[in-house]
Amino acid sequence: MPANPSFENSKQVLDNGYVRLLDVMGDDSSPDSDARISTGIAARSEDQQTTLVRFLLRHKHTTPFEGTAIKFEVRAPIMVIREWFRHRTFSYNEESGRYKQLDPLYYAPNEERVSYQAKSNHQGSGDTHEEAAKFVVQWKDEQAAFEESYNELIQTHNVARELARLNMPVSHYSTFIVTGNLLNWFRFLQLRMDANAQFEIRVYADAIFEIAKQYFPRSFEAFSDYWLEAVSLSKREIDLLKQMMPSAIGQDAFTSAMPAPSPNFTKRESEEFRQKLIRMGLLA
Numbered sequence: 001m002p003a004n005p006s007f008e009n010s011k012q013v014l015d016n017g018y019v020r021l022l023d024v025m026g027d028d029s030s031p032d033s034d035a036r037i038s039t040g041i042a043a044r045s046e047d048q049q050t051t052l053v054r055f056l057l058r059h060k061h062t063t064p065f066e067g068t069a070i071k072f073e074v075r076a077p078i079m080v081i082r083e084w085f086r087h088r089t090f091s092y093n094e095e096s097g098r099y100k101q102l103d104p105l106y107y108a109p110n111e112e113r114v115s116y117q118a119k120s121n122h123q124g125s126g127d128t129h130e131e132a133a134k135f136v137v138q139w140k141d142e143q144a145a146f147e148e149s150y151n152e153l154i155q156t157h158n159v160a161r162e163l164a165r166l167n168m169p170v171s172h173y174s175t176f177i178v179t180g181n182l183l184n185w186f187r188f189l190q191l192r193m194d195a196n197a198q199f200e201i202r203v204y205a206d207a208i209f210e211i212a213k214q215y216f217p218r219s220f221e222a223f224s225d226y227w228l229e230a231v232s233l234s235k236r237e238i239d240l241l242k243q244m245m246p247s248a249i250g251q252d253a254f255t256s257a258m259p260a261p262s263p264n265f266t267k268r269e270s271e272e273f274r275q276k277l278i279r280m281g282l283l284a
């Protein structure tokens with residue numbers, strides 16, 4: 001399916017980056033129809049498709065989400081690309097600094113983004129730095145100095161492009177193509193939309209999410225409900241929760257809280273919730 005021109009298919013990200021949808025294979029009915037090969041019975045309605053897709057993601061039956069593909073072109077700082085390429089099950093192609101001189105594009109954060117090292121989170125950022133403005137100027141000067149040297153090595157001295165880039169900073173932008181199925185994207189977004197992900201990759205993940213969900217609204221809604229915004233508790237946390245609850249939830253309170261069954265919360269899901277509460281010792 002080519003990109004739908006009435007959708008928003010590209011977004012600017014950071015100061016010089018972007019994500020741009022190139023192609024989509026499959027549509028929101030693909031996971032449902034692929035899953036139904038096992039029974040040979042096609043869905044009779046949209047509601048049945050919704051119910052099945054939500055069941056599949058809720059129970060991590062993920063292979064039906066692999067029969068799709070979403071392909072993006074992305075321009076991002078090398079430090080973001082380094083994190084992105086750790087997601088090994090995507091397919092990638094990146095522009096080469098051996099074939100051509102790379103565009104003079106660098107990332108410089110906004111002043112508000114320039115932070116002290118976080119005290120408790122060893123990989124994170126803390127409060128905004130008092131001298132942020134000075135450091136932004138410093139980074140830009142360093143980038144300009146590198147660019148001058150890189151350009152001179154190639155243009156004046158004919159140094160091989162593959163070597164001229166030796167001191168290239170990780171703020172330099174590069175462009176790549178990334179293709180993944182819905183499962184690849186769910187895994188990536190789950191990790192990179194999280195508050196623990198570095199801001200500079202999180203904004204790319206947010207942009208991808210906004211574009212991709214237009215093409216697979218039902219699948220992305222299920223992803224948000226069961227993965228992105230769901231919380232899993234350890235045994236220790238369940239024990240602590242039990243200690244904090246004044247009393248177990250009564251059966252009547254449970255029954256009256258349950259919404260009328262719908263494709264977004266089926267009778268089966270309500271029973272699964274009841275079983276979870278019993279397992280956690282929270283339902284009398």
Ligand SMILES: Cc1cc2nc3c(=O)[nH]c(=O)nc-3n(C[C@H](O)[C@H](O)[C@H](O)COP(=O)(O)OP(=O)(O)OC[C@H]3O[C@@H](n4cnc5c(N)ncnc54)[C@H](O)[C@@H]3O)c2cc1C
Nearest residue numbers: 083086087088089090123184187188191192194196197198
């Ligand atoms: C906040 C954060 C901090 C991070 N910090 C670091 C860091 O300091 N250093 C670092 O190197 N990485 C770091 N990472 C990267 C992280 O360890 C993962 O490599 C990355 O998130 C990709 O996840 P993935 O392996 O699930 O994805 P993919 O590579 O796309 O793999 C998807 C799934 O395929 C399966 N799979 C893929 N390859 C294998 C394999 N070889 N063996 C078995 N199963 C496989 C796994 O089930 C995996 O979940 C960080 C990630 C995050 C989100």
